[in-house]
């Protein structure tokens with residue numbers, strides 16, 4: 241069952257990029273048999289991640305939980321440091337929270353994937369101190385392409401819809417990071433057995 245609240249499952253807007261519509265031969269996303277159980281906290285994929293890392297002092301510290309199927313939920317409290325206009329959240333910060341929530345679906349698919357495209361509708365202003373209830377769901381898979389959607393609601397999982405996003409994530413190998421990341425951080429990550437374990441946990445056939 242979908243954990244993306246109704247309203248998030250609206251027909252995709254005509255304004256959405258065609259690249260976000262799955263091809264006719266796309267398949268339904270498959271929850272990995274070893275995926276964390278519904279309700280379980282997913283943890284961070286990287287301690288220094290701006291979206292979810294515990295050791296990132298400037299980060300959003302988003303904590304996502306597994307939902308049913310290939311879905312997650314997360315809560316995000318908007319802090320004064322997240323402002324764009326006086327008393328309101330910056331749109332880029334909100335897009336980051338959506339991006340991170342969508343990225344957390346990787347834990348359920350057990351694939352490593354990065355954002356290829358992210359389209360966001362900012363439906364309502366989000367004041368500082370708001371708690372945003374985020375819900376993300378994978379909707380289709382075609383080869384390496386993972387189609388997914390997310391919503392952000394104000395104050396509760398059934399609260400007013402503030403954000404909506406559709407995205408295309410693309411599956412990559414761990415080498416994507418090793419080949420492209422700054423060597424300093426890559427060396428540190430590869431020397432950290434906990435990080436290597438976390439990276440491998442995404443890959444079905446390491």
Ligand SMILES: CCCCCCCC/C=C\CCCCCCCC(=O)SCCNC(=O)CCNC(=O)[C@H](O)C(C)(C)COP(=O)(O)OP(=O)(O)OC[C@H]1O[C@@H](n2cnc3c(N)ncnc32)[C@H](O)[C@@H]1OP(=O)(O)O
Pocket residue numbers: 259285286291339340343346352353354355356357383384385408410412414417418426429430435436438439442
């Ligand atoms: C031991 C140490 C290791 C440490 C590891 C740490 C653990 C890591 C674990 C988990 C990490 C998860 C992190 C989540 C964080 C939140 C999510 C983010 O913010 S991610 C950052 C932002 N995103 C990027 O930086 C991507 C930058 N872009 C790229 O690298 C490439 O463009 C990439 C990989 C997306 C695609 O490049 P291609 O060369 O691999 O593949 P092509 O052939 O171009 O694309 C594949 C298919 O996707 C479509 N596609 C790709 N990008 C598209 C786009 N922008 N729009 C439409 N279609 C697109 C293409 O048209 C193609 O489709 P057709 O197969 O032909 O049907």
